[in-house]
Each structure stands twice: as structure tokens, then as C-alpha cells.
Amino acid sequence: MSLREKIETDYKNALKSKDKNKISTYRLILAGIKDLDINNRSGAEKKETDDEDIKKLLKKMIKQRSESIEIYKKNNRTDLLEIEQGEVSVLSEYLPKQLSDEDTKKICKEIISSTGATSIKDMGRVMGEIKKTHADTIDYSKAGALLKELLNK
Secondary structure, X not given: OOHHHHHHHHHHHHHHHOOHHXXXXXXXXXXXXXXXXXXXXXXXOOOOOXXXXXXXXXHHHHHHHHHHHHHHHHOOOHHHHHHHHHHHHHHHOOOOOOOOHHHHHHHXXXXXXXXXXXXXXXXHHHHHHHHHHOXXXXXXXXXXXXXXXXXXX
């Protein structure tokens, strides 16, 4: 079952159970997928929207909500905060499990040693290697911060 089919099935189940928060989140996801379909059909390189495109969309949506969560925390808007957190949990269901901070740090150290990186100038090479080997499971913002810390020593 493709990612799109799984989302559509879960959307139908949310409609049946009348879960308003999930319904609105699924509608946002499906609207984003429709936009992807339109962009992919009308672009120079016509192609079908695949699971990788949908994963990128979901990551982008999670990032947007994470930024909103930080703002709501600063402004003590718990009502909006809970809505955003609910959306993040629904969106996260369709992505591979992200690595913990410890695992991310371990992977960063391993790749630094395997590439022979010694300074912050090598960060691009190290990030490229991380993207090749751990594209779906690592949070690049965490990895970037860790790499800066490790390479500045």
C-alpha cells in the first residue's frame, strides 16, 4: 500500500469516527499532495507523485508546525499549542522513526572519522555523507548543530 493510499484510508476512518482534529490534519495533507500532483504534472519534468515526494511534504509540514509550537510556547497559547502538537503527531505517523539525539551524535562522530573531517570547512562533505546514508531517519537541523559543535573543537 502506497503512502498516499494509507493516508486516504486513515482519512476515511477519521471521518467515520468523527475525529475533527485528525480530519482537518488529513485534509491539509491531502491538499498538499494535490498541490504536489499539480506541480509535478505541470513542471518541465513531468512525473507521478511518489512516496518520496510525500515524505518531503510531510517533513516540511512538521517543520512548519514545530516553528509554530515554539512561538506558541513563548506566548503561552496552550490552546493553539495543543492543536499544532496533535497535527505533528498525525504527520509523524507516516515518516520513519527519527533517531534520538544520542544516536544522531554517534552517527555524526562515525562519519566525521570515516571522512577524515577536521574543521568546520569539511561540514558540507560530512552532511552530504549523512544525507546519503541516513536520509529518512535523521533530523538535519540537529545533525547540523552537532556537527558544528564537534568540528569546532
